[in-house]
Amino acid sequence: TTSVDMKIYVALVILLLIYSVAEGRRMVKQNEVAADVIESSMFRAYSQDTTLSNKKASKASSISTKKYYRPDDSSLPQLDSCPEVKCHLSYAIVLDGSGSVGLDNFKKQTQFVRTLLSIMEVKSVEKGLSTCLSVIVYSTGVSIPINACCQNSVCAVLDNLDALLSYDGQSTNTAGALKVARQTTQSTSNFNRHILLITDGRSNTGGDPVSIANEIRSEDKTGITVIGVGNSIDYDEIEGISGSKNVGSIHDFDSFHDLAEILFKKLSNSSGLSIEDVCEGKPTKYSNCMKQKIKRKCSWGIWGRCTPSGPAIHPGINPGPAPPQLCFHSRLCKDSRGKTVDSETRECHRCTWSYVRYQGSPPARPVY
Secondary structure, three states: OHHHHHHHHHHHHHHHHHHHHHHHHHHHHHHHHHHHHHHHHHOHHHHOOHHHHHOOHHHOEOOOOOOOOOOOOOOOEEEOOOOOOEOOEEEEEEEEOOOOOOHHHHHHHHHHHHHHHHHHHHHHHHHOOOEEEEEEEEOOOEEEEEOHHHOOOHHHHHHHHHHHOOOOOOOOOHHHHHHHHHHHHHHOEEOEEEEEEEEOOOOOOOOOHHHHHHHHHHHHOOEEEEEEEOOOOOHHHHHHHHOOOOEEEEOOOOHHHHHHHHHHHHOOOOOOOOHHHHHOOOOOOOOOOHHHHEEEOOEEOOOOOOEEOOOOOOOOOOOEEOOOOOEEEEEEEEOOOOOEEEEEEEEEOOOOOOEEOOOOOOOOOOOO
16 A cells, blocks of 8 residues: 555656646746747837837927827826927836735836836947837826836936835726826827736726727827736737737746846847946936826816805804805815815805804894
C-alpha cells in the first residue's frame, strides 16, 4: 500500500510540474503577444512612420472649436482645449482604478506606466518627435492626474508619478474614461492620436464603452489599444473598444513586470541612450494646471424655500406675524455619487412669514 501511495504521489508531482511548465510557457507567450500589440500600435510612429518625423510640430493642426468634444455626463471632467500646445503625437494612457484592482495591484500598474513612459521619452528624443502626454485614472469617477495642456516634461512626470496617481477603488466606468481620453487627445494640436486602455474586467457603470470607442476611432481617427488583466476579461468588450484584434492580455498584475522587461528589450535603442541621460539637467518640478483647465460639473438641485435669515421674536404673548427681514434660499450641486460638489445661496424676495409667540407682557402696540 505504501508503495502504491508513493507512486501516486510521484505521478501527481510530475503532473503538477508539467502543468507548471506549460502554464509558465503560456504566460510568457501571453506577455509576448501583449508586448507585440503595444509595440505595433503605440510605437508605430517611432519605428515605422518616417513621414511623421519629417513634420514640424509647429505645423500641427487642432480640432476646430465646433468639433471639440464635450462629455454629455456632467459628472465627468470638462477639459478646455489648448491648441497652443503643439506636438507630433498625443497619447492618453487610461488606467483602471476600480475596486477589483486593489491598491497593491494599482501600484504595479503604476510601475509599468513608469517603464512605458521612459521608453516613450527615449524614443521621442531619438526620432526627434514631441509627445503630448495625458494619464487618466478611472473607477466610478474619472480623473486626469497628468494633463497634456499643463506642458510638463515626461521627466517631471516620472519624478512625481507616485504622488500623481491615486487609487479610488470603486466601480468600472470605462465609457466615462474613454470620453475623458477623447478630450485629452483632442485638446492639443497634433498629427497623430492614440489611447492605451488597461482594464481588469468588464465595464459595470457609465454606459456602453464600445459605442464611444467607435466614435473616437471613426470621427477622430484615434487608435485604441486595450490590455486586459486577469481572468475576468470581457473579450467581446475590449475587442469592440479597439475595433479589431488590437488587444492583448496578461495573466495578472504581477505580469506587468515581465511585460515591461519584454518591451524594454524589444524597443531598446542602438544608441545606448537612457532615460537618465535624457532627463539629466532637466527641471523635475511638476506644474498642476488642472484647476485652470478642468471645470468639474455637477447636477444642480432646485432652490430651497425662501426663509428669513434668523428668528424674529416679538416681546409679547399674543401670536403675530414676524417682521420683514432679509430672506435667502440655497441649492446644492451633486455629482453622480450624490456627493455635494458645490453650493450657492442668494437673496430672495418672497419670504414666508412665520407666526411666533410673544414673550413677556404684550406691548401697547405691535413692535416691528
